[in-house]
Amino acid sequence: MRSGLSIGEFAQLTHLSVRTLRRYHEAGLLTPASIDPASGYRYYTSQQIPPAQVIHRLRQLDMPLAEVGRILTTEDPETREALITSHLQRLEVELDRTRAAVVSLRQLLRPDVEQLDVRLCSLPARTVAAISDLVSLDDVLAWYDDAMAELDAAAAGHKRLGPPGGRYDNELFTIGRGRVLVYRPVADPPTLGRVAPETLPATELAITVHHGVHHDIDVTYGRLGAWVVEHALAVDGPVHETYVCGPRDDPEPQAWRTEIGWPVFRLSPA
Amino acid sequence: MRSGLSIGEFAQLTHLSVRTLRRYHEAGLLTPASIDPASGYRYYTSQQIPPAQVIHRLRQLDMPLAEVGRILTTEDPETREALITSHLQRLEVELDRTRAAVVSLRQLLRPDVEQLDVRLCSLPARTVAAISDLVSLDDVLAWYDDAMAELDAAAAGHKRLGPPGGRYDNELFTIGRGRVLVYRPVADPPTLGRVAPETLPATELAITVHHGVHHDIDVTYGRLGAWVVEHALAVDGPVHETYVCGPRDDPEPQAWRTEIGWPVFRLSPA
DNA sequence: CTTGACCCTCCCACCGGGGGACGGTGCACA
DNA sequence: TGTGCACCGTCCCCCGGTGGGAGGGTCAAG
Numbered sequence: 163m164r165s166g167l168s169i170g171e172f173a174q175l176t177h178l179s180v181r182t183l184r185r186y187h188e189a190g191l192l193t194p195a196s197i198d199p200a201s202g203y204r205y206y207t208s209q210q211i212p213p214a215q216v217i218h219r220l221r222q223l224d225m226p227l228a229e230v231g232r233i234l235t236t237e238d239p240e241t242r243e244a245l246i247t248s249h250l251q252r253l254e255v256e257l258d259r260t261r262a263a264v265v266s267l268r269q270l271l272r273p274d275v276e277q278l279d280v281r282l283c284s285l286p287a288r289t290v291a292a293i294s295d296l297v298s299l300d301d302v303l304a305w306y307d308d309a310m311a312e313l314d315a316a317a318a319g320h321k322r323l324g325p326p327g328g329r330y331d332n333e334l335f336t337i338g339r340g341r342v343l344v345y346r347p348v349a350d351p352p353t354l355g356r357v358a359p360e361t362l363p364a365t366e367l368a369i370t371v372h373h374g375v376h377h378d379i380d381v382t383y384g385r386l387g388a389w390v391v392e393h394a395l396a397v398d399g400p401v402h403e404t405y406v407c408g409p410r411d412d413p414e415p416q417a418w419r420t421e422i423g424w425p426v427f428r429l430s431p432a
Numbered sequence: 433m434r435s436g437l438s439i440g441e442f443a444q445l446t447h448l449s450v451r452t453l454r455r456y457h458e459a460g461l462l463t464p465a466s467i468d469p470a471s472g473y474r475y476y477t478s479q480q481i482p483p484a485q486v487i488h489r490l491r492q493l494d495m496p497l498a499e500v501g502r503i504l505t506t507e508d509p510e511t512r513e514a515l516i517t518s519h520l521q522r523l524e525v526e527l528d529r530t531r532a533a534v535v536s537l538r539q540l541l542r543p544d545v546e547q548l549d550v551r552l553c554s555l556p557a558r559t560v561a562a563i564s565d566l567v568s569l570d571d572v573l574a575w576y577d578d579a580m581a582e583l584d585a586a587a588a589g590h591k592r593l594g595p596p597g598g599r600y601d602n603e604l605f606t607i608g609r610g611r612v613l614v615y616r617p618v619a620d621p622p623t624l625g626r627v628a629p630e631t632l633p634a635t636e637l638a639i640t641v642h643h644g645v646h647h648d649i650d651v652t653y654g655r656l657g658a659w660v661v662e663h664a665l666a667v668d669g670p671v672h673e674t675y676v677c678g679p680r681d682d683p684e685p686q687a688w689r690t691e692i693g694w695p696v697f698r699l700s701p702a
Numbered sequence: 703c704t705t706g707a708c709c710c711t712c713c714c715a716c717c718g719g720g721g722g723a724c725g726g727t728g729c730a731c732a
Numbered sequence: 733t734g735t736g737c738a739c740c741g742t743c744c745c746c747c748g749g750t751g752g753g754a755g756g757g758t759c760a761a762g
Contacts, residue, residue, distance in 0.1 A: 167661065168728090170606075170739065175657035177650045180740085181720065202741055205687040208658040212461060215654050216540050222533040227718075232664075250534065257527070263492040264520065270486050292480075335447040336440075339753090380447045384485050387445035388478040391437065397444055428707055440708065450709085451751070471758055472710055496748075608720090686739095 166195055166205030176214040183214075189227050191217055191234060226251050262377030270381065280370045280389045285362075291317045291351035292360035294343040299334055302342060309344045309356070313412075316357040320348035327404040331361070332397075335380075341400075367402060367423035368395065375415045379382070382422060390426055399425040436475030444483045446484040453484075459497045461487055461504060495519050532647030540651065550640045553693070555632075561587045561621035564613040569604055572612060579614045579626070584680075585651035586627040590618035597674040599632070602667075605650075611670075616669055637672060637693035638665065645685045652692060662695055667696040 174181045186192040187204060192214055194204035213234065220230045227247065243387045248332070278311050293309040310326065327347040334340030343360065351359035372382040390397060404421040411419065443450045456462040462484055483504065490500045497636040499519065506512045508643035540569050563579040580596065613630065615658030621629035642652040647679060653671070660667060674691040680690065 168569065168739075171667065173606045174602045175661070176654055179608070179719085181608050182718085184741090185718075198727095203727075204740085208661040210652040211658050212540065215651055216537065218650070219533050219537040219540060223530060223537070246537070253530065260493060260523065263489050267486070267489040267493070268724085270489060300529040332444045336443045336449050338449070356485070380488070381485055384446055384481040388481050391445070397441065438708075449750085452749085454710090455749075458761095472756075474709085493751085 165198070166207050169194075169204045169206070171205040172210070173212075174210055175208075176218065178214060178218060186217060186227075186332050187294055189231060191231050193218065194279050206243075208377040216358050216403040220246075223249065225251065230307045231267060241297045259377065262375070265278050266378035266381060269378070276432065278370055278385050278389055280386060282426075283424075285365050285367055287361060287364040288347060289351055289361045290345040290347045291320070291357055292343050292345035292359065293356045293358075295356075296339070297334070302334065304345060307343065311356060313344060313357055314344050316352050317348045317356040321351055322354065323347040323349060325404055325406050326408075329402050331400045365402075365425045366427065368393075368426045368431075369421050370404070372420040372422055373416070374418055376420065379422070385425075386422060386424060390424060395426040395428055396418060397424050398427050422431065435468070439464075439474045442476040442484075446568065447479055447576050448484060448488060456484075456487060456497075459501060461497060469497040476655060485515065488518075493519065493523065526595065535653060536648035539648070548640060548659055550638055550656060551655075551694075552606075553637045553639050554633050555633060555637055555693075557634040558617060559621055559629050559631045560600070560615040560617045561590070561627055562613050562615035563628075564628045564630065564699050565626075566609070567604070567612045569608040573603070575612065576614060581616060582625060583616050585625055586622050586624040587616050587618045590620055590622065593619060594615040595674055595676050596678075599670050599672050605678070610659045621654055627663070635695045636671070636697065638663075638696045639678070639691050641689040642692055643686070644688055646690065649690065649692070652696075655693060656692060660694060663688050665696040667694050668697050671695075 167175070168296075169180050169183055172178075173183055176183075176269055178186075183192065184204070187194060193212065195207040195210060196205045197203065198205070217230055217234070220233065224281065225233075233242050233245050235243065266402040291313060293313055295305065295309070297305045306328070313326070324347045326344065328341040328345070329338030331342065334342060345360060345362070351357075353359065368386060370382065370386045370389070372379050387397065402421075402423040402425070404423070406421055408420070409415075437445070439450050439453055443453055444447075446453075448456075453462065454474070457464060462480065465477040465480060467473065468475070487504070488499055490503065491497075495503075501514065503515050505513050505645045562581060563583055565575065565579070567575045572637050576598070583596070593618045593671065596614065598615070599613040601610030601612065604612060612621075615630060615632070615693045623629065636654060640652065640659070657667065672691075672693040672695070674693070676689040676691055678688055678690070679685075
């Protein structure tokens with residue numbers, strides 16, 4: 163019996179490169195069965211082939227090495243399963259975004275520029291039931307769902323004075339992290355859990371309507387922004403969204419209507 | 433009229449980060465409409481919002497910046513369309529691989545280790561019709577399809593003496609590039625185009641059968657490799673595949689049978 | 703004119719992997 | 733018992749696309 167499989171032999175058996183095996187060792191993912199203390203040579207055994215293949219598969223699924231390590235060191239099969247399925251869900255979400263990007267790209271490249279309906283609107287100050295937080299762009303969708311549910315629960319029984327809405331700091335989009343506020347205008351805004359009354363200041367808004375799902379709402383933002391600029395206005399402050407018709411109102415995405423509004427001010431005429 | 437939109441304003445309008453806009457400028461993807469020669473400040477116009485959004489979408493589809501640049505500078509819409517669809521096809525291929533990796537991962541994690549049938553087999557030397565080339569791992573699938581078609585055409589009319597096969601250098605898998613040979617055993621091997629007679633030397637092979645599509649054939653290789661090691665043999669030379677039943681024989685992937693064989697030699701007993 | 707927000711360039715870090723330099727080791731064969 | 737050569741070790745730099753931050757100039761409102 164030799165001291166085991168050399169790294170090169172093991173690379174042949176697993177279809178991994180020698181460099182990659184060394185990296186996995188360094189990362190603690192796959193420690194050689196033995197290491198010659200004199201030469202530093204790594205020696206593997208045939209029992210290490212299956213774990214190497216699991217790592218290979220997880221990497222094919224773009225799982226970060228750190229997470230692969232977490233899976234390998236987890237003894238409990240259920241916890242491991244949970245880690246894997248959560249990663250697969252992430253892949254699924256990404257796939258959705260990819261599909262949406264394809265559709266949106268096709269629309270962008272189509273030359274027909276239909277009219278964009280924009281209205282300027284002076285909104286008075288009003289006090290609403292709101293949840294506000296500092297959120298990063300990756301988490302904002304989950305945060306929104308959660309906050310809206312809590313808001314609905316807290317505002318149940320209070321007279322509704324209009325559709326719900328949100329206010330999103332521009333930093334959320336430009337640096338990926340910013341303050342987000344979701345609200346529901348109700349009579350006598352309650353204080354309950356994260357929900358608290360909030361007074362939205364009066365603003366002048368340039369408003370247009372986005373139809374359907376939000377995957378390509380940035381295009382509508384861009385078109386609204388272009389309109390604003392071309393009408394000698396300037397953007398000033400966080401964007402406002404009003405969920406006139408959303409998934410809680412109609413199951414059909416094509417029925418959804420989101421008003422988006424950018425606070426603007428008139429540039430002093432030259 | 434001001435000199436245009438500052439990079440920060442433009443970042444707000446497009447939901448891109450300032451850093452990213454600078455990078456796109458540097459890469460020649462989106463040159464600001466004007467640059468103040470004194471300060472170096474970049475100024476954009478509202479007409480640049482749509483191209484910025486196209487770039488954004490292409491990047492969401494993981495298209496490399498260089499290719500995005502190629503698309504943007506291409507005037508001809510058909511060529512542009514071709515570039516985009518070819519990228520989408522790449523995404524589709526990757527998606528297939530991802531799906532296959534998920535299935536294979538599940539199989540790897542299932543604890544039931546069914547028996548692996550391996551036979552040792554002394555293969556005599558024989559002369560076959562073959563195509564051989566130095567191929568990189570990324571191209572090997574396309575190369576294989578192409579070469580097999582040419583081989584079938586050249587060997588048509590010659591009496592077939594067995595199923596087709598291939599021989600793959602280990603370097604193909606370990607460093608991603610290696611010599612590949614596909615062959616068909618026929619009477620009187622012809623010389624035609626890339627096809628030439630080739631004499632495969634006699635070898636001792638450890639052979640097992642892989643069932644179905646090849647996405648997870650590396651697992652079978654690993655299991656065969658483990659068997660070889662555990663039987664005090666050592667791998668020696670390029671791997672052999674014999675396509676006993678393939679897509680040209682049966683449209684159903686679960687009927688496919690690929691014999692894989694590793695040249696082995698017996699380690700001198702201690 | 704000051705102040706603070708904005709913009710500039712430049713360098714470093716990240717991820718997972720490859721390329722290559724440079725020197726030490728294993729092993730088969732002479 | 734040497735000798736040659738393929739192998740293995742570590743180390744550093746490269747890729748792509750992005751973020752973080754330093755250090756310094758610029759714009760515009762008060």
